[in-house]
Amino acid sequence: MKTFPKGGIHPPENKLTSGAAIKLLPIPESVTIPVTQHIGAPASVIVNKGDYVKTGQLIAAAQGFVSANVHSSVSGKINKIDTIVDSSGYKQPAVFIDVEGDEWIDSIDRSSEIITSVTLSREEIMKRCYDSGLVGMGGATFPLHVKLKIPEGKKCDVLIINGVECEPYLTADHRLMIERGEEVLTGVTILMKALQVEKAMIGIEDNKVDAIAHLTKLASDYKGITVHPLQIKYPQGAEKQLIKALIKREVPMGHLPIDVGTVVQNVATAFAVYEAVQKNKPLFERVVTITGKSLDRPGNFIVRTGTPVSKLIEAAGGMPEDTGKILSGGPMMGKAVVNTSIPVVKGTSGIILVPLKESQREEIKPCIRCGKCVSVCALGLEPYLMMKLSEKGMFEKAEIEGIANCMECGSCAYICPAGRPILDYVRLGKATVIKMARERRIKAQVIK
């Protein structure tokens, strides 16, 4: 079975909710919608306190090209435009809405009929993606229209769809593939039209046998789409690793997938594209997995953006007594949040409640030079060295060692027998090196 050749780890899968059908989470009494739910320039709020907004209405407009529109996920009155505490404890601007009913804007097609024929032109598709505020739903939230615009001189010959979901615990993409397969494949067809490619490959890890079987059967009706099972290994879902596994092309360091003729999109993004293009529905809700070993009723829910995480926990049976950490995202690359009033945003793939006895990190001991971190690094970097250089503040040398190429997957920190916080230091080094490189570029421009 296909997989990427270098490195990788096998953390326990804990896919507790892979059999839980998607349910609708009831709309809360009030929502707080952040104006930045994407990578790029923050959106600018276009509504005022006291305004009545409908579900799907544009409330913040994208600023510039690398930015995204933000739409209201509920209907109601705007309480205030103020700051909320985000998952890191810092303040972010957000729109506070008191919910009144659930009135949608007229332009959205609310029928349940699945429309598989794609009638919009390529330009219309790109515009629809921009207007609907679509971003990458794999967690990175990169604005979709930017990724679909192929730079001059480059060509795309295959679209790769990421149905891997390699993070333990998360099952949102899995359920989407099983329950909304037709819509996902239509979304893929739309993306193929936008990128002007004839071929699309969907990669799915082998722990989702039902999804592989279901999509393979459906794909026979869709031209150019093939489904490929992949070996279970983390980080199989990382862009560069997925490209290497499926089409055996290597994206060079510092380059993007388009440089080897491909674009990668998540299945949830394909689903969002279907809804935006075929149903004229902007992005204001998504499937979120709420899971944890001590939870009463873990499951997968469709959640409106801006819903506080506490509502999800309530729907899953309430916060267990022994909760130690609450993670937004997966256990490898996710973030431990500071409180449960933070809102669900476009990039929230899952909320994991980790019991206290599994929450604590190991005692930090000195590096024993075993080299395990090097053997698991999927990018072929040397984590022990980059950590040491960051610790000592030798950032120039760290730059030469390629610290900026690290994708922060966490495999090195996971495998380290001495419990060393490798990823923490590499992140610090990476941020410093990127800042140094940016300052150098600015200085060079000034001199010119």
Place this chain on the structure above:
Amino acid sequence: MNSTILITIISLSLLALISAVILYFVAQKFKIVEDPIIDEVQAILPAANCGGCGFAGCRNFAESLVRAETFEGLNCPVGGSQVMNQIAELLGKVAPAVDPKIAVLLCNGTPENRPRTSIYNGASDCRISNSLYIGETDCSYGCMGYGDCVKVCTFNAMYIDTTSKLPVIIDEKCVGCNACVKACPRNLIELRKKAKKDRKIYVACSNCDKGAPARRACKVACIACSKCVKVCEFNAITIENNLAYIDASKCTFCRKCVAECPTNSIVELNFPPRKLKEEIKVETVTN
């Protein structure tokens, strides 16, 4: 003598002679000629290599001193005016008088004042913790207590107090070299002119949030009420971004602001205890 031994001795001696000649010429060609006065200047410098002068170690500073036209802007904070005057005499220049400096921490967020609201489980490093999240309290500006500043101090002038969980600066050892100032990711340490008897008055807070959230996070936060500004007769206090700041160069240590501050945000160090008002009243009545 055996001919083998003779040949061996002669050939090895010849080899050694040729090598010596080659090495001599190579040494002459690659010789670096340095002004011997640089060595003399370096001998006067304290050899701490702390970087407080802004140069890469004492040797680098010695070179810069020898090359410099004037000593304007050049100072060794460790050696102070004694060392600078000695070097000036040696080089036939004049060393400008520079005030010794000392570091203060603009935060008083002890666990009692600033309750912990989360537990941090990552690497014990202030830069890392600061880049990850707000910290273990609700104040996103305050000291995190993992001691990045202590780690860089080459003069053993700092340690983390186990009760207050904040860095403490030992006045006698601090030379004002600036290393801790640069190490702090939240820019909480400031260098100010050393006052007589090591007295200090400063606003021990760096929180730029409005009064209400600042006070919720920490009992002794500055709420920018401006009472200190009004009571200061020397215009030494300014408020910017919801935070009061005392300009040490204008402060006369009258302590009026310390008494006036409603949240006890302003700290006074190395002063004699105040006389209580009641005591003075009793004295006058009995007299």
